[in-house]
Amino acid sequence: MSNMVWNGCDVVELASRFGTPLYVMSENEIRSRMRRLKDCMAKGNDNTQVLYAGKAFLTMAMCRMVQSEGLGLDVVSPGELHTALKAGFPAERIYFHGNNKTEEDLAMALDCGVGRYVVDSEDEMVLLGEMARSRGKVASVLFRLAPGVSGDTHRYIQTAHTDCKFGMPLLGQGLRRCVSAAMADSGLDLLGFHFHVGSQLMENRAYLEALEVLGDLMVTLRDEVGFEVRELNVGGGIGISHGQGPEVDVEAYLGGILERAKGVCEARSLALPRLVIEPGRWIVGPAGVTLYSVGTVKEIPGIRTYVSVDGGMADNPRPSLYGAVYRCELANRMDEEADSVVTVAGRCCESGDILIKDVSLPKPKRNDIIAVMDTGAYNFSMASGYNRLRRPAVVLIKDGQARCIVQRQSFDDLVQGEVIPEDLV
Ligand code: LLP
Secondary structure: OOOOEEOOEEHHHHHHHHOOOEEEEEHHHHHHHHHHHHHHHHOOOOOEEEEEEHHHOOOHHHHHHHHHOOOEEEEOOHHHHHHHHHOOOOHHHEEEOOOOOOHHHHHHHHHHOOOEEEEOOHHHHHHHHHHHHHOOOOEEEEEEEEOOOOOOOOHHHEOOOOOOOOOEEOOOOHHHHHHHHHHHOOOEEEEEEEOOOEOOEOOOHHHHHHHHHHHHHHHHHHHHHOOOOOEEEOOOOEOOOOOOOOOOOHHHHHHHHHHHHHHHHHHOOOOOOEEEEOOOHHHHHHHEEEEEEEEEEEEEOOOEEEEEEOOOOOOOOHHHHHOOOOOEEEOOOOOOOOOEEEEEEOOOOOOOOEEEEEEEEOOOOOOOEEEEEOOOOOOHHHOOOHHHOOOOEEEEEEOOEEEEEEOOOOHHHHHOOOOOOOOOO
16 A cells, blocks of 8 residues: 655545545645746846735635735635735735625725725726725726637636626727726726736737737827826736646746737837736645545446545536546555546536546545545635535645644534524424
8 A cells, every 4th residue: 555645745644634525735835836926927027916816715824825925815705805804914915806896895995905906897996986085095996808808718717808797898988988087086096907818728828919909008098098007917817737738837928928018018118017917726726635535436337437435516616617627546545556447426416526537546445535636726715515515624734744724614514604483393
């Protein structure tokens, strides 16, 4: 028998110590990925900023890592904002996103003093201006734009095409009107623009196209309304390979974006704005694995063997939602040859709850441990309570030491907040 060692920890030992299903995250990996991005952006350009997109994975411990590595934080909801504030994250390093921020959300953000509002519509701009003025504050704003480009990715996570719920459209005169109005609004300080092409992009082509579109727009706005862009946020989206081909060369990917931004500005005699990126997946995706225990192994003769594990679509909805492909290992029998092709199924009451189809493994049996790789992004954060499965614990490994950063839900947590009306017999 030989056990899988991941980031200095025997994962089989972690499974028996903390139980399964278990999300395991590596602090060393998360920190080194954040540093790499900062280095890439700082190279050849001293006016850049890296943010972490909290939607990929957010807990208070994660906020601390983001803070201590000197990154900013992208939040999209009052819940994410609260998590960050509760962890002591400085509000001025927070960018507040979202296509439908409520008045309550904006009030919360204004009261704590978030650093940037990424405004998604004219309606939000007007509301934010009024609310800021009534508090005697000035909100620093980027307008999110839909530059009309498409990245190569699943259609659910393309976000910069023209017919899209996100961003202000470039069609018609609306944007020009908004820029003029924001410039005249004493409650707003319009710094520039934001776009997010999409997520899980293995190449930077669509960003480069979007930068060209933005370059032309910047010229128009400079000439027609005298607006100069001081900050440009090109979103997140850097993909990870999940073992399907090479990983993104992040230095070349970001280097290309920086170079194009410079070229676009130089060619149009525009001052180069501060450049911001906000990746989520690339930072945390490969920094996480999920451990499961094998239960039932069912062979349908001549067709398929289903290996059922004690988690599934409730802790990782990505295979059923996007057809995402994951890799896994039989973590307690790493020395054995793969002698079978099996399908790893979850325990939810849906046939679509399949984690991995047709994977070669040593034939799994009850109580084996399966480690699904690269689950650090959009797994914990998209977990549901379907079938009343308890959300797994999260363990953070640093230098081979494991600490629990999110406790497993208890059965009582599941009914917490529920009320049985007195008249209900
Ligand atoms: N910035 C904005 C405005 C975004 O909407 C997103 C992701 C990001 C940054 C971070 O993107 P990343 O670097 O993580 O690709 N649930 C989907 C992903 C949805 C992404 C939504 N927006 C999934 O599991 O693939």
